[in-house]
Amino acid sequence: MSNKTLPVWIDVGVIPLINVCLAFFVSGLIILLIGESPLEAVQYIITGAFGYDEGIGYTLYYTTNFIFTGLAVSVAFHAGLFNIGGEGQAYIGGLGVGLMCMSLDSFMPWWALFPFAIAAGAAFGAAWAFIPAYLQAYRGSHVVITTIMFNFIASALMVYLLVNVLIEPGSMAPQTRSIMAAATLPSMQELFAVIGIDIANSPLNISIFLALICCVLVWLLLWHTRLGYAIRMIGFNDNAAVYSGINTRRVIVITMCISGAMSAMVGINEVMGAQERVLLDFVAGAGFTGIAVALMGRNHPIGIVIASLLFGALYQGGAELSFEVPTITRDLVVVIQGLVILFCGALSLMIKPSVEKLFLKLYSKKETTNV
Amino acid sequence: MLTTQNTEQQETLTPAIDLRKINKSFGPVHANKDVDLVVTKGSIHGIIGENGAGKSTLMSILYGFYEADSGEILVNGKQASITSSKDAINAGIGMVHQHFMLIETFSVLENVMLGAESSSSLKKSKISARAELARLSQEFGLAVDPDAIVGDLAVGLQQRVEILKSLYRGADILILDEPTGVLTPQEVKQLFDILNALRERGVSVMLITHKLQEILEITDQVTVMRAGTMVASRQTSQTTKEELAELMVGRKVLLEVDKSPAAPKEVLLEAHNLTIKDFAGITRLDNVSLEVKAGEILGIAGVSGNGQTELLDVLSGILPVQQGSITLSGVTIDASNVLNAKDFRHLSLGHVAEDRHKQGMVTDFSARECSIMGFQDEPEFNGAILMDNNAVTEHCIKLMDEFDVRPNNPHLKAANFSGGNQQKLCIAREMDRKPSVLLVGQPTRGVDIGAIEFIHQQIVQLRDAGNAVLVVSVELEEVMSLCDRIIVMFEGRIVGEMAASDADAQTLGLLMGNAGEPNTTEGGAT
Numbered sequence: 001m002s003n004k005t006l007p008v009w010i011d012v013g014v015i016p017l018i019n020v021c022l023a024f025f026v027s028g029l030i031i032l033l034i035g036e037s038p039l040e041a042v043q044y045i046i047t048g049a050f051g052y053d054e055g056i057g058y059t060l061y062y063t064t065n066f067i068f069t070g071l072a073v074s075v076a077f078h079a080g081l082f083n084i085g086g087e088g089q090a091y092i093g094g095l096g097v098g099l100m101c102m103s104l105d106s107f108m109p110w111w112a113l114f115p116f117a118i119a120a121g122a123a124f125g126a127a128w129a130f131i132p133a134y135l136q137a138y139r140g141s142h143v144v145i146t147t148i149m150f151n152f153i154a155s156a157l158m159v160y161l162l163v164n165v166l167i168e169p170g171s172m173a174p175q176t177r178s179i180m181a182a183a184t185l186p187s188m189q190e191l192f193a194v195i196g197i198d199i200a201n202s203p204l205n206i207s208i209f210l211a212l213i214c215c216v217l218v219w220l221l222l223w224h225t226r227l228g229y230a231i232r233m234i235g236f237n238d239n240a241a242v243y244s245g246i247n248t249r250r251v252i253v254i255t256m257c258i259s260g261a262m263s264a265m266v267g268i269n270e271v272m273g274a275q276e277r278v279l280l281d282f283v284a285g286a287g288f289t290g291i292a293v294a295l296m297g298r299n300h301p302i303g304i305v306i307a308s309l310l311f312g313a314l315y316q317g318g319a320e321l322s323f324e325v326p327t328i329t330r331d332l333v334v335v336i337q338g339l340v341i342l343f344c345g346a347l348s349l350m351i352k353p354s355v356e357k358l359f360l361k362l363y364s365k366k367e368t369t370n371v
Numbered sequence: 372m373l374t375t376q377n378t379e380q381q382e383t384l385t386p387a388i389d390l391r392k393i394n395k396s397f398g399p400v401h402a403n404k405d406v407d408l409v410v411t412k413g414s415i416h417g418i419i420g421e422n423g424a425g426k427s428t429l430m431s432i433l434y435g436f437y438e439a440d441s442g443e444i445l446v447n448g449k450q451a452s453i454t455s456s457k458d459a460i461n462a463g464i465g466m467v468h469q470h471f472m473l474i475e476t477f478s479v480l481e482n483v484m485l486g487a488e489s490s491s492s493l494k495k496s497k498i499s500a501r502a503e504l505a506r507l508s509q510e511f512g513l514a515v516d517p518d519a520i521v522g523d524l525a526v527g528l529q530q531r532v533e534i535l536k537s538l539y540r541g542a543d544i545l546i547l548d549e550p551t552g553v554l555t556p557q558e559v560k561q562l563f564d565i566l567n568a569l570r571e572r573g574v575s576v577m578l579i580t581h582k583l584q585e586i587l588e589i590t591d592q593v594t595v596m597r598a599g600t601m602v603a604s605r606q607t608s609q610t611t612k613e614e615l616a617e618l619m620v621g622r623k624v625l626l627e628v629d630k631s632p633a634a635p636k637e638v639l640l641e642a643h644n645l646t647i648k649d650f651a652g653i654t655r656l657d658n659v660s661l662e663v664k665a666g667e668i669l670g671i672a673g674v675s676g677n678g679q680t681e682l683l684d685v686l687s688g689i690l691p692v693q694q695g696s697i698t699l700s701g702v703t704i705d706a707s708n709v710l711n712a713k714d715f716r717h718l719s720l721g722h723v724a725e726d727r728h729k730q731g732m733v734t735d736f737s738a739r740e741c742s743i744m745g746f747q748d749e750p751e752f753n754g755a756i757l758m759d760n761n762a763v764t765e766h767c768i769k770l771m772d773e774f775d776v777r778p779n780n781p782h783l784k785a786a787n788f789s790g791g792n793q794q795k796l797c798i799a800r801e802m803d804r805k806p807s808v809l810l811v812g813q814p815t816r817g818v819d820i821g822a823i824e825f826i827h828q829q830i831v832q833l834r835d836a837g838n839a840v841l842v843v844s845v846e847l848e849e850v851m852s853l854c855d856r857i858i859v860m861f862e863g864r865i866v867g868e869m870a871a872s873d874a875d876a877q878t879l880g881l882l883m884g885n886a887g888e889p890n891t892t893e894g895g896a897t
Contacts (some may be wrong), residue, residue, distance in 0.1 A: 229747050236733045240729075242712065245715075354824020
């Protein structure tokens with residue numbers, strides 16, 4: 001009956017942890033099945049992700065993307081909207097970042113350009129989310145369907161632009177010219193060099209700080225502003241929101257735009273940070289991984305940071321694993337990631353009843369001994 | 372077959388149901404504590420208790436939805452292990468749920484035989500089911516057209532189909548969970564006639580209700596539950612309303628609303644020719660005009676679903692005005708001047724929603740977040756950018772103190788409060804700004820008796836302070852005792868108006884069914 005008796009730490013801590021372990025357990029069985037040692041594989045993943053500073057750099061670089069897209073999904077989710085369009089919004093957002101950087105990089109250094117790039121990316125990402133949002137709020141077209149469609153439209157549009165319009169003259173690769181070095185974001189190795197520490201090169205750049213700031217902003221937005229109050233109320237019960245005089249359509253549109261803008265920050269990390277140009281498919285699935293991250297992180301910024309770190313480690317460690325153990329292909333690493341998504345997302349409630357039962361048993365035992 | 376004239380004599384027979392030391396816990400909540408219950412064969416046994424007293428849990432155990440942690444169930448003297456509703460049906464137990472378990476697009480016959488077909492050929496099953504249904508209808512006086520589509524039937528008839536379903540499956544023990552909530556007084560009378568007929572033919576009936584009047588009217592024995600335990604069992608003939616109420620609540624309660632005659636003054640809320648059509652184009656509110664005066668409580672009576680919800684929604688700004696107009700605090704609201712619920716609140720209107728789980732609160736929110744719904748944009752709760760969460764918490768504590776909401780923890784999830792405390796919090800929020808007009812939908816739905824008294828007092832106090840109150844309730848007794856003037860609605864129209872002092876259940880009941888004679892609402896009933 002009452003399933004609200006579980007303390008928070010079980011819901012957001014223990015249950016996701018068990019889910020991850022289950023996913024790893026099944027992954028282990030699969031690795032065993034193809035004749036490799038699961039323990040060895042785990043070792044490769046962990047050392048690959050955290051064992052040396054270049055690995056850590058890559059892990060955190062992936063983490064940065066996942067934080068942005070995870071936040072994007074969760075902001076929309078709090079309003080009851082399932083934004084699957086993070087991929088397209090990040091892609092178009094990156095276009096915005098690239099265009100802004102390329103038009104201003106000869107005039108100003110990165111720190112002056114940074115706010116403009118953020119604004120341009122956010123505007124492009126928000127605009128890409130606006131259309132599905134408007135259709136959802138005012139025309140009743142489901143946002144899940146439209147955002148998926150918009151991913152494809154974004155992809156096609158970017159191919160066209162990169163092949164026909166923005167391609168660097170004389171180049172064969174469908175990508176823009178490089179952004180001038182002074183206008184790109186400082187990488188972590190540059191930052192550490194300033195304070196005299198020498199670390200290995202990696203694509204990790206100061207976007208990770210932006211990601212952490214975004215976590216705080218999202219937390220403030222959702223739990224400390226009127227808009228957040230309205231967003232969460234719509235998500236829980238939109239009848240109650242109308243009862244409270246909230247303009248639900250407007251809030252839905254605004255929420256989706258915030259979500260799109262958040263996804264677009266992937267463009268900062270990739271275009272202004274790691275790649276230093278706009279190139280084909282630079283988002284590389286981060287938009288979709290954001291869904292898993294948000295689900296696993298229980299739509300809370302802290303959970304999202306932890307989940308992003310896990311997925312970042314899986315990406316980096318997985319790449320290492322397929323490199324070290326040739327029988328474990330890149331595809332198998334995707335399977336492992338898929339299992340984590342399956343257990344933490346789709347099956348996240350599977351073990352809840354049994355954990356609940358177990359906890360309540362222990363709890364009531366404690367109660368009776370106390371009495 | 373047994374006849375029940377003499378209950379004394381029945382005591383010596385094997386009871387239909389014998390529950391012994393039933394225990395059931397949900398985590399730390401002990402929903403049933405050592406519950407013993409004996410239901411005599413061929414009797415009507417009332418089970419009464421406040422919300423959360425454990426009635427539903429007990430019945431769910433008996434019907435196999437839950438398994439008891441400990442205890443024994445004896446059906447007709449035999450130990451029964453009931454772990455699913457299938458076991459319960461096999462043991463001869465049938466249940467009529469508060470919300471009917473019928474397929475509206477199927478015919479009566481199809482609903483009755485669903486899951487209990489006698490043959491794999493549908494045609495053969497239908498023929499035998501039809502014969503059996505005719506026999507049952509004949510025997511128990513449960514006339515229903517077997518070929519009628521269930522969705523087209525009146526609620527009272529749908530309930531008959533539910534009862535027939537149980538009888539068809541061979542039930543000789545029938546559990547009815549709050550069966551009268553959705554019925555007009557005339558339909559209630561017909562239900563009671565049916566229950567009497569069932570009793571005469573030896574069927575044992577367990578009636579779960581919170582309405583004391585019904586217990587006294589129909590049952591042979593009554594058992595009172597409070598906080599998970601059986602507190603008393605009585606022969607109905609030897610108890611009174613007052614005693615039962617006291618047993619339920621654990622203290623003396625005032626059953627009548629204590630109020631002085633109304634002194635109506637100027638009109639504060641006026642509706643002119645309001646008409647509302649839903650998205651499918653069906654008229655839900657049909658040319659409704661009414662006025663509510665300062666210092667009076669206007670009651671809207673009617674069977675639920677006859678336009679009361681739409682009336683409350685349009686009068687509070689949830690539904691936009693389509694046709695007609697509303698005058699509130701000197702402002703006219705019509706199709707060309709649409710205001711939302713927040714704007715209405717600024718015009719000094721409070722609105723306690725009919726259904727607090729659907730509208731009036733967010734059960735996943737904490738109490739403090741619920742305490743500012745509709746006022747979330749007020750300057751007192753907001754800083755320049757961020758909300759002033761401390762102010763919100765303080766506001767919630769204030770409301771909880773004023774309206775005695777327990778537990779007085781503003782951070783507790785709204786869902787974890789009892790119905791009565793949730794309602795008190797909602798009413799506290801809406802009354803806090805002393806609105807000149809207060810709309811209250813179902814003031815005491817799902818609220819325990821102790822809180823009912825308190826809520827009624829608060830509403831009367833607001834009236835006495837010179838404000839206008841409009842109450843919508845499906846509880847006829849409540850409308851009659853709380854309100855000063857009563858309007859009856861039927862199919863979106865106002866079909867009658869009278870002073871509460873002139874009203875009686877019979878007249879109101881007839882108006883609610885929009886009938887000069889009882890029975891005319893009963894579609895194909897004869």
